[in-house]
Amino acid sequence: MPVTRGFFRKRPDGPEGRLPPGQYDTGSGWPVLTAEATPRLDVDAWTMTVDGLVDNPTTWDWRQIHALPGSTYFGDIHCVTTWSKFDTTFTGVSVDELLNVAVPQDDATFVMAHSTTGYTTNLPIQDLTGGKAWIVWEYDGRPLPREHGGPVRLLVPHLYFWKSAKWITRLELMAHDRQGFWERNGYHDRGDPWREQRYQGD
């Protein structure tokens, strides 16, 4: 592709080795992107379910999920719309804790994450295990803001942020991959920012 006449790099690359290709550092900002009306979730009515190909389909309510061992993510997040945000802090529970209770079956290789709004996103199960994914309710030590998925969202920070479904309510373990909302809309099935897997075909 041709060089754009008169265009030169203005932004710094951010901390050494931490800005994936095609991304920029949004600094203290945190842009909001949503497809649907932002819901008002009542934590007393909210539940988190892990089901599908598991030995023990399990549902936690707000109090029960907070009773699980807590976990915090310190690090960077990357949005497909090209912003990255460095040194974020999210607190909640590791997805590993939920899977330890639900016990995935051997043929469970993919997961569909479901939000209360009907939003979905698909991930290989390996992207949710091994300390790489969380169910989070705090950002920077405060309750997660509603527009950023509060009171509770999925966090999969090593993938583009559309995989980190806001208002998460269910992880459905599957034997075969099935496309979620943005994936059917042309976004990539895996979404690795370091390989710049933004759209189908990348």
Place this chain on the structure above:
Amino acid sequence: MSIEDVAPRTTAWTIGRIIEKQLPTPTTVRLRMHVEDRQRHWPGQHYLVRLRAPDDYVAQRSYSVASDSEDPLVEFLVEKLPGGEVSEFLADVAEVGDVLELRGPIGRWFSWDVRTPALCLVGGTGVVPAVAMTRAARRAGRPELLRVLAVARSREELPYADELARAGASLALTRVALDGRPPGPPTASEVAPLLAGVEIAFVCGSSRFAQLGEALLMESGFPVEKIRVEQFGATG
């Protein structure tokens, strides 16, 4: 259509040449471009614009299309954001004849089928998809299918104000009076009468505007699952 039924479509990078460039206000730039290997688009969809520096550094942003699919050119209206590396380039550096990388159309969710009775509740540069929808409705000979409530601080700051007004859009100005309407954000009593017969509502604007728009629709009793939202933060 529910969120479960949105069909995929593959797009590839192509190039487009700037045929017309205008600065309708000090903070916006309007570009009309000839796009190679262009695909048809639905009003409400957007394109990616990618700029490439000599060291192969790239910057890309999404911009809503203002034109309808029958227009021989693809039209964008971009707000120039302070420090915005793409929007400032488009406003200050890009010239007629320049070639940019483009990919689109993208977004099958926030798009209108030009059949379903619809309301657009849009603010600031969020009016752009409503302009595309207005043009598509007029081109189809079905202007009655679409109602638009466009919100801005003043008429001068509302992109496409004249075109929208001519098409029958309602305008709500938050800082100045308009035809006897006192300045202020739109109210549920202004939104409710626009909802008769409407089966889908499109809300587009800043995050703050989108929250207001959703709240007004829900206060007016409009079903939440028929609301589609496109909001933008300051991403430059």
